[in-house]
Amino acid sequence: MIDFAKINAFDGGQRASFEELLCQLAQREKFPAGSYYRRVEGAGGDGGVEAYWTLPTGKKVGYQAKYFLRAGDIDWGQIDKSVLQAIATHPELEKYVVGLPCDLTDKRAKARKGSKSGWEHWEKHKEDWEKEALANGITQLEFVAWPKSEITAKLIGKDAEGLREFFFGAVELSPKWFQNYLNQASLALDERYHPEDHVNVRLQTLFSTITRSEDLKNKLSAAVEKARTFTLPENRIASLSAQPDAALLETFRTAHARLNEIAREFDLSPDQAWRVENWIERLDAIEKATYALQKWYWTHSRSLEDNAPENNDLRKCIDDAEKFSSSLSEFADLIRSPYMIAEQQRFALIRGAAGVGKSHLLAQCSADALKAGQPALLLLGQRFNDADLWTQIASQLGLSGRTPEQILGALDAAGKSCGVRSLVSIDAINEGVGSRYWRDNIAPFVHKLQDYTAVCCVVSCRTEYFDSAVPDGVANKFQIFDVRGFETSEEQLAAARIYLDKRGIARPSTPWLAPEFINPLFLRSVCVSLERDGKSEFPSGLTGTKKILKYYLESMGRK
Template identity: 30%
Template sequence: MPPTPDIDFARIRPHGQPASRANAFEELASLLIRDDAVQWPEGTRFHKFGNPDGGREGRGVLPSGEVWAWQAKYLTSFDSGAAGQVKRSFLRTLTTEPELRRYFVTMPIDLPAGDTDRSKSAFTLWGEEVVRWEAAAAEQGRTVTVEFVGAHDLITALTSDHNAGRVRYWFDASVLTRKQQQERIDDVAAKLGRRYSPQLHVDVDAVQVVDGAGRTTAYIARWQQLLADLRSARRWSWRAPDGDEDAFHDALLRCAASLNEVDALLERIIAQIRAFDAVDLSTAQVDAALSALDDLNTLLRNRSRTDDGFYVGEAGSLYGHVRDAIAALRMARQLCMSPATAAASRGELLLTGRAGVGKTHLLCDVAKKRIAAELPTVMILGQDFDVRNLLMQLPELAELPGSVDELLALLSAAAEASGQKALLIIDAINESEQPDRWQAALQAMMSKASRYPAVSLVISCRTEFVDAVVGNHGLPAAEHFGFEESTETAVRRFAAEYGLDVPTFPVFNPEFANPLFLRLTCEALTTLGTGRFTLGSAGLTTVCGAFIEAANVRLSAAGRCDFDSRTDLVDVAIKQLATIEGGRIPRVVANDICSTLLPNRSWSKSLLKGMLDEGILVEVGTDHLSFGYQRLGDVARARTIAEKTPTAVAEWMQSLGTGLWTERGVLGALAVLMPEQHGVELMDCADLTKPVPYDLIDAFLESISLREPTAASARTEEFVRVLLNADRHRNEMWGQLVRVACVPDHPLNAQWLHEHLTSLDLPTRDTSWSLSLIGALDPEEHSPIRTLIEWAWPTDQNALIRTNSDTAELALLLLGWCTSTNDRRVRDSATKALVALGEREVDAFASALLPLMSVDDPYVVERVAAAACGIALRHESRAAQLAGLLHV
């Protein structure tokens, strides 16, 4: 246990803007008066003031309405000058606080009592001044007591066990400084290598959830905007339509009362967020207000709407106010129930996501920005935890002294000083040694963290490992989809950065939602001399092969490792490294492998350093390495296993027993490789007379969009049809089919989808395909249907797509089928996308139109015909072209 720092107020850590010891003392003294040095009645509400402070640092409002206030003075003695300062503050407080009853003055000294014939002691002077100040209050007919809180009182409070973190923070200026935090996160970023690319950062929705956990100003601003929107809807008085006042009287009163309650609720929530208090998550008042507004809306519709369906005069104004208020309330309800608010209330968050979607990049970027804003933040990488007790390693890995409790207490004190929550981030716990130990460790960690409401705990874990590593956790959770919510934007940005042409296809490949995958793809294309973004329809193994080939070319250069690129040393090294089980590669073993392949090289030109520089490998702790891109490591291991016979692969899977989940990443890669190399599905290697493990089904589903198109066989189609009939897997199967729908020559593309859908009767189709489309464009959904529509009909007209006729025809065929749903938003958006893409690719539109017009679904026929009319009406020349193609 590290020694406790001396409590010396003369050496207190400077604080504030500008940083000073006086500001620091005022902050710490306020905390101690609130929590320890003064006994406050239960139910007291506290307020801390900035400058000017109206004569007091803060106040407590008692349940009775009385006010107790305090003032802090960073003075080393109490003389007449100090007495004058206190007097001015006290008299000012008498003015600002009409209900003042007690006034505490705190200083970092104790009052000497040694009177002499020549001078009064500070103790005597204080007593005389108190009489005068209290008399000044009495002259106003008020009874106010003035009390001194000195160094002894403050030190006594600080020596309590629960204040250990405050002592460490305020009196050890070397810990948790901005410089220390910055150096620490820089070290983390350096260790991550290419997994963190700040220059190519793209904002994603998951950041808002982490903001909620940290209760940042950005998160608070969302609540403030809701309150502003609600008040904007009420900025003018709501009046009943002329001549119908009696009918609307009660409904208007009910709306006013319920909206007042919601207004107060939002103010209370904002105050709770700022004060580190639990957040009121009840939506009862919001629901009551929505009900009242709905009744008023019904009244308007029944009594005030004209025959033409309009509202005029006061009815029109009232209708507009009601509509705006309903919109604000719905957003408030959505935010109340969001993962961000759950994380804000609980002070805990589990961030999940598939392999390599950028969880680490996101959390590192959040941590860097928080530290730059002087918000206390510690980020620890799961890969750095070894086989020792997990919690005991936390302070060591954070490079901070003490135990876990002392680390949390220190972060709590730093959070109090900053006025915003501290974040303790533990990234990728599934990468720890023996990661299943986290189930028990997290329960203990959550229990400890709950005692520090100023600290939030953020954990990330790869989705495939959540059940085994985290278990039944009860944590507020959010899934990170990488760039998926803005994949098109990300691809365009990366393509521009690397001088590549933008794709001519909608980017469905889920790996392109992975920041590292996208970056390495662009680097591979650039290195290999390809100016076009051509890998959109290529399988995972092709893209990984391009990574390796490009890295091999770069490292073979004379200025790098200097070897014959035709020897494929990088690929050979990866194959040998992949045979080492457990995910971690001892550094000495990796060095032996690389030195054997490329001997007699200095460190600067060694193969191992080159692979580290390329991001193929990353350092884990001081003695181990791992693959920098998880998927690349999975594919490398799977390639070794897939070299065996299907029977041997089946025996390998069987040998895993209940530990099948530990090889989830390798199974995903095998689901791609087995059909490519052996023409069999990975599920065929399982005992199909028994229930197929979910890990294998999930691997098959994911493989549909990751395998080479030629590896989709008749057997693949059989499994696809089976899963389309399985309630648990149906929607995911449809989603995977959408992802390959626009790939020309893919056996399961939109042409196959069209033939399959037309083979179903309308009721069956509606309860399967059409049902899966409902909600596809909801804000919280990350659907490939959204990707398709936004590609065909971009909101940014400066980002008009490049297409080819084959891809366009498949996309148009798929868009036509998207109009079968009863989700009006999806149907309308798909129709507009049909027009937007169809008017640019008239030939492709005509080819897609003919089969769609014969579908036995009036929704589809109506919307496709409407799209054709839209194209014809917008462009006379295209109308003639379309008529000629359709022979009409």
């Protein structure tokens, strides 16, 4: 039996947890294709609903949670207030569901003589709500109660065991739990992870993208907003001695309007797929329309005399079109990237040589995710042996006895509760039990993962072992990203500031770093050695792997 009085409180308390549970149950409801679900953020939801589905017809189904553990304690006035807000704010409602963690007493089982049962209260208030809906022009609005028995029925199925584990399990998967586990993993990485020496690298974008982070959504929204604010200079075009074909202008307007519609999809819940192919199709259309308009501008420009009065207006039209094209490029860079392919697949592979920063990258991106309020786990390849994979994962997480479905289902619920995907990173699968084990286990692992839309995974492996650890079927299907250390000039300059400047070490003359120092582990090791020896510049001739290692070992010996 599920006891709603013992629902895990997490950081927001039991009331907030019950609201989230109801929203995740609502999210699992089946509606026609083309329907989309939206979670309303903020205490008590917004406009009388915690969440709602919008159907292809434009109608809505709204959900409201009220955490009263006994029918006699229900504050019906509080429910009235939410219903009236919903009717006023969402005139498209055709169904309104109220979830309660208690059963409404039967009409024949009144608590005391002369008192009303919970269902009698419900029927009376429902009559008032229906009248209010009619007064607001809503002719058909169904009010439905989800009492304890109804919610329990939705939770007892095998497909809901992850929800049960997350909301009612003995181990509360709270932000503190995730942070404690990451702290343990970070300590085990030892010299491979030093957050104080972190340098931002472009591959961090993979993690913010695959998890559908708020940072990514903000970037997408900002890029589309730049394009949305553009308007055709109708008056300037009309003032020209010739005008573009009407069909050309109409094609541009239509493509522009279709691009603007994309923005409403960015906030969809993580279990609803982004239609990236559709976005690219719409982007292609507006890019072609913009190019056609620019081509007409330039063709018309060449037909004019240098001193033609309309040249200024035409120049402004050309400049506006170029700025608009530039804004489209920002959006294009985001959605046409291999990172977005990884977002669609929810799984990616990272490979690189020793010391290039794979472990540091996974640990730092996990820490960044937790800091942003996203669930994140870091599993270390060095901790795995040849036992059953999921038994080991459960044991490492302190969830012994849980099934893969319970673990992934709980992580899925954790991600949905934050509006993002839970990140599972597995570092260095070439270590521990080694490549052969993962070659046999990684494909089933990824297959199981695919059933949970609010969970994503990034796996790293040393380049030399990649082909023996990752079977062709996995390598050919998913995106592979190579880590090469500090690749760009921006990353190298940032590394100089963090590794050298803060230790008071002068930067070497051009080239500022030897090839070996593009490797973060080499660079840090030498900087630590120089600092330990009290030196403020690189010794002459310190180039080549052998000399660097020799200097480092000698420095260690002088400690």
